[in-house]
Amino acid sequence: MKCANCKYCSYEGAGIAGGYKCTHPDIENSAKKYEEIKGKTINKSYSHIGYHMIKTSLRYCPLKKF
Template identity: 75%
Template structure:
């Protein structure tokens, strides 16, 4: 699923704190699961997507993680 089509992707805030954010209830759990699986550290706030809409989804998107686990 792409972020632009997702119901949980919202724009909020202004200035440096503004931007697109993922409001999915399981985003932090999914991000921690991604960090453990890939042994990588995410250096930004988990819900923060960016200041502009991205073309795909986040690597740790809950929908993406669930789809990979089912394969």
């Protein structure tokens, strides 16, 4: 799965608040489930992808099985 081809990936905002974001409705539930399963903490906004387009999807992408 690549974020560049995803319909839920879009560029929003400007400046420090800007960047690519995932607008999938289940992104928060998927990220929380990932945290519980892996025992890790996500230190950024769940929907924030980055300031530049990434090559692959997020680890907790709702469209990807983890």
